[in-house]
Structures are given as structure tokens and as C-alpha cells.
Amino acid sequence: MERRKVGILGATGMVGQRFIQLLSNHPWFEITWLAASDRSAGKTFGEACRWKLDTPLPPKIAAMTVQPNVPEGCVGELPKIIFAALDADIARELEPKFAAVGCAVISNSSAFRMVTDVPLVVPEVNADHLELIEQQSWRKESGGYIVTNPNCSAIGLVLALKPLQERFGIESLFVSTMQAVSGAGYPGVPSLDILGNVVPFIKNEEEKMEEEVVKLLGRVAGDHVQMLDAKLSAHCNRVAVEDGHTECVSIKLRTKATKEQILAAWSEFTPLRGFAGGKPLPTAPDQPIEYEETVDRPQPRLDRMRGAGMAATVGRLRECSLLDWKFVVLSHNTIRGAAGAAVLNAEVLALLGKLDKLGVPPQPMAVLA
Numbered sequence: 001m002e003r004r005k006v007g008i009l010g011a012t013g014m015v016g017q018r019f020i021q022l023l024s025n026h027p028w029f030e031i032t033w034l035a036a037s038d039r040s041a042g043k044t045f046g047e048a049c050r051w052k053l054d055t056p057l058p059p060k061i062a063a064m065t066v067q068p069n070v071p072e073g074c075v076g077e078l079p080k081i082i083f084a085a086l087d088a089d090i091a092r093e094l095e096p097k098f099a100a101v102g103c104a105v106i107s108n109s110s111a112f113r114m115v116t117d118v119p120l121v122v123p124e125v126n127a128d129h130l131e132l133i134e135q136q137s138w139r140k141e142s143g144g145y146i147v148t149n150p151n152c153s154a155i156g157l158v159l160a161l162k163p164l165q166e167r168f169g170i171e172s173l174f175v176s177t178m179q180a181v182s183g184a185g186y187p188g189v190p191s192l193d194i195l196g197n198v199v200p201f202i203k204n205e206e207e208k209m210e211e212e213v214v215k216l217l218g219r220v221a222g223d224h225v226q227m228l229d230a231k232l233s234a235h236c237n238r239v240a241v242e243d244g245h246t247e248c249v250s251i252k253l254r255t256k257a258t259k260e261q262i263l264a265a266w267s268e269f270t271p272l273r274g275f276a277g278g279k280p281l282p283t284a285p286d287q288p289i290e291y292e293e294t295v296d297r298p299q300p301r302l303d304r305m306r307g308a309g310m311a312a313t314v315g316r317l318r319e320c321s322l323l324d325w326k327f328v329v330l331s332h333n334t335i336r337g338a339a340g341a342a343v344l345n346a347e348v349l350a351l352l353g354k355l356d357k358l359g360v361p362p363q364p365m366a367v368l369a
């Protein structure tokens with residue numbers, strides 16, 4: 001099968017580098033375009049990027065020239081699929097320019113996550129929300145659109161919550177995070193602020209978690225998402241961990257559940273099996289939630305790479321004296337929480353036919369007499 005050409009906007013950053021790592025040998029996608037800021041444009045990628053991952057920078061990528069950050073400045077053909085890893089303020093300005101010329105923009109940023117007609121998607125949780133792209137004005141005019149994935153902490157949490165919501169309903173939730181430094185991008189948090197320390201504040205993070213989780217667990221009602229009716233309180237903390245966000249969760253369910261029923265809900269949660277006619281999606285973990293019995297797990301160093309970094313590890317399920325149950329969930333913030341999440345969104349979009357015929361507005365459905 002010929003691979004689809006893709007571009008990466010913000011390719012030199014922490015998430016951009018993960019995109020390169022995940023897409024370099026991807027069976028469906030081929031990187032043909034890389035862009036970053038004006039500081040990097042015109043340089044080779046090898047010169048522009050401080051490569052921080054533990055696999056080598058592929059020589060073919062290192063030799064590519066970093067392009068200007070606008071569609072019209074593109075040398076050669078602009079790919080119609082753009083993975084975007086930009087800070088929110090920059091994404092707000094740039095992503096619509098790419099959607100307007102007919103690109104599918106698959107974004108990591110918070111800029112458009114809560115916009116009514118922009119899907120905020122974790123495929124195992126709410127792939128049906130992708131239909132909202134058909135409401136977007138860019139889609140109607142050029143065929144392009146924006147799809148987003150959530151904040152890195154919301155993703156791990158919502159994977160653990162979805163099967164509980166489906167089987168028992170969620171009434172209220174308390175979550176306290178311990179988030180890795182790579183979540184702040186590069187160079188991120190100064191070493192003198194974080195070494196031997198915990199910083200109990202991450203700008204806008206608690207607000208993002210609280211609003212995104214109820215959108216992800218909400219249901220599409222015509223042209224918008226009806227948010228889940230549940231109360232959620234989040235505390236977000238930065239800790240001296242390289243990769244992997246850990247979250248301590250207490251939850252009140254709408255109907256009583258036993259420990260065995262909750263464990264069964266997690267282990268039986270495999271919504272993407274069979275999605276591609278029985279064939280696994282390249283980036284989907286076979287088991288999105290892995291329960292770890294060992295009493296002092298999950299831990300970032302030991303568990304973040306489960307499911308090639310795409311599984312959420314849950315442990316320490318026990319009764320809560322304030323709410324009903326409490327547990328710990330861990331997920332890799334730049335794989336499951338960012339680049340991997342976007343690549344999985346793109347794989348699902350490909351299967352749904354929403355990466356075909358980009359650049360031309362979809363034809364209106366014929367009205368049957």
C-alpha cells in the first residue's frame with residue numbers, strides 16, 4: 001500500500017520529535033514535510049533540532065530542510081495531513097491556515113479542543129465524536145478540518161474512566177497528578193526549580209483536565225457534544241520525573257460496583273479490536289488498560305512503555321472512605337498523551353475515509369425523492 005504523505009508542524013519540539021519517532025517506520029504514513037519557527041526554517045532538521053529521544057534521529061529526517069510555518073511558503077508539495085505540535089497561542093494562529101487550504105490538521109494543542117465543532121478525541125473512548133468535523137466551515141469550503149487530542153493527563157485518566165462510566169456511571173471524581181518534566185516541552189522547567197522538588201502548579205492544567213474529561217465522556221447531540229454530568233476536581237503537580245504522568249484518583253460511581261466488577265470492566269475494555277475488520281491499528285495497544293497487581297505499582301520508570309507507550313497502567317484499586325473507590329493510573333505523556341494519541345486519531349480517520357479527497361469540499365449528499 002502506498003503510504004500517505006504527512007507533515008509535522010512544530011517538528012523540533014518534544015512532541016514533534018515523538019511524531020518523527022512514531023512515524024518514521026509507520027506502515028500508512030510517510031513524513032515528507034517538517035516545519036517549526038522562523039528560528040529553524042531553512043536549516044536542515046539535524047541543525048535545527050536538539051534531538052532528545054533515546055533512538056537515533058533517522059538520517060533521512062536529519063537531512064530534510066525545515067520549511068516555513070505557513071502553507072503558502074511550502075517548497076514542493078504540501079502534504080494534506082498535518083500533525084501539529086505547537087503551543088496554544090501559535091496553534092490558534094497557524095492551524096486554521098492549514099485547515100483552510102484543505103489539510104486535515106491533527107493537533108496536540110489546547111487551542112481548539114473546547115470549540116463546539118472541533119472533535120476532542122481518544123479513539124478508544126469517543127471515536128464517534130470525529131463526525132463533528134463535518135460541521136466545520138473549513139470542511140465545507142476546502143475539505144480541511146481540525147481534530148484534537150486532549151491534554152496529556154486527561155488521556156490516561158479518561159481511558160481508565162470510560163469503562164467505569166459505561167458500566168456504572170460516574171457521579172464525582174477527585175484526581176491529583178504527578179506530571180513529568182517532559183510535559184512542559186523543551187527546555188521546559190528549569191532544573192533548579194524541579195530537582196529534589198515538587199511544583200504544585202501547572203498553568204491552566206487543572207482547568208483543562210476538568211473541562212476536557214467531561215467533553216471526552218460526553219455524547220454527540222447533533223452539532224455539539226453534551227458534556228457528561230459529573231463533578232470533577234483536579235490538582236496538578238510537576239515532579240522530577242523525565243516521562244510518564246501518574247495520577248491518584250478517587251471516584252464515586254452512580255451504581256455500586258465490586259472490585260471484581262471494576263477489574264472486569266478494565267480488562268474487557270478493548271473497543272478498537274475489530275475496528276479495522278479484525279486487523280489491529282498500527283498504533284493501538286491491544287489492551288488499552290493494563291491492571292498491575294503489585295502493591296507499589298504503577299511507577300513511571302517501570303510501566304510507562306507498556307503497549308509501546310500507548311497503554312495506561314492502573315493499580316492500587318481499593319475502597320475509598322470519602323468516595324467509593326480509589327486507584328492510581330499512569331500513562332506516557334509524550335506517546336499516549338501526545339504524539340501517539342494524534343497518530344492513532346489519524347489511523348482512525350484513515351479507516352473512516354476522512355483522509356481521502358482532502359483539499360476538495362465533500363460533496364453534499366444527494367436528496368432522495
Ligand SMILES: NC(=O)c1ccc[n+]([C@@H]2O[C@H](COP(=O)([O-])OP(=O)(O)OC[C@H]3O[C@@H](n4cnc5c(N)ncnc54)[C@H](OP(=O)(O)O)[C@@H]3O)[C@@H](O)[C@H]2O)c1
Binds near residue numbers: 009334338
Ligand atoms: N510535552 C507533552 O507531554 C505534551 C503532551 C500533550 C500535549 N502537548 C502540547 O503539544 C504542544 C507542543 O508541546 P512540546 O512539549 O512539543 O513543546 P516544545 O518542546 O516547546 O516545542 C514547540 C515546537 O513549536 C515550534 N514553534 C515555536 N514557535 C513557532 C512558530 N511561531 N511557528 C511554528 N513553530 C513554532 C518550535 O520550533 P523551534 O524549535 O523552531 O522553536 C518547536 O518545534 C503544546 O501545545 C503542548 O501543550 C505537549
